[in-house]
Amino acid sequence: MDPWRYSTEGISIALRVTPRGGRDDIDGIETLANGRSVVKVRVRAIADGGEANRAVTELLAKALGVPKARVKILSGTTSRLKQVAVDGDPRQLGDTLKKLTAAKPERETKD
Numbered sequence: 001m002d003p004w005r006y007s008t009e010g011i012s013i014a015l016r017v018t019p020r021g022g023r024d025d026i027d028g029i030e031t032l033a034n035g036r037s038v039v040k041v042r043v044r045a046i047a048d049g050g051e052a053n054r055a056v057t058e059l060l061a062k063a064l065g066v067p068k069a070r071v072k073i074l075s076g077t078t079s080r081l082k083q084v085a086v087d088g089d090p091r092q093l094g095d096t097l098k099k100l101t102a103a104k105p106e107r108e109t110k111d
Contacts, residue, residue: 003029003037004097010070010087011094014038017056017080019047024059029101038081039101053077060086064096 004013014037016030021042030040043055057071064071066088076082086093 001037002094002098003039004094006090006094008090010085011090011097012074013060013084013086013097015041015056015076015082015084017052017082018042019045019052019080024055026059026063026100039097050077053082056082056084060084063100064088064093066093 003015004011016032016038018041022044024043025041027040027042029037031037041056041059043052043059045051045055053073057073058068061068061071064086066086070087072085072087074083074085
C-alpha cells in the first residue's frame with residue numbers, strides 16, 4: 001500500500017525523517033513494525049529550531065516540482081514520523097512519488 005493518500009487539493013504523505021542523514025534524499029518506502037508504510041526521507045539539517053522540517057519541505061517541493069509554499073507539515077513537527085500535505089494535481093504528484101520511491105526497494109524495519 002502506498003504511504004500517501006489522494007485528496008481533491010493534492011496528496012498527504014506519511015514520512016519517516018532522518019535528520020543529519022548526510023544528504024538530502026528520498027530513500028524509498030519502508031514498512032514500520034505496525035504495518036504502516038512511510039516514505040523514508042533523509043536531510044542534512046539537524047532537528048533543531050525547525051531546520052530539519054524546513055529541509056524536508058524544500059526537498060519534497062523540489063522532488064515533486066511544486067513551489068515550497070505548497071508543502072505543509074500537518075503533524076509530527078517534533079517527531080521523526082510526519083504527515084505532510086502537498087497541494088497540486090493529485091495524480092501527477094502520486095505518479096512522481098511512485099517514480100521517486102520505485103528505484104529503491106521496500107525494507108522491513110523494527111523501528
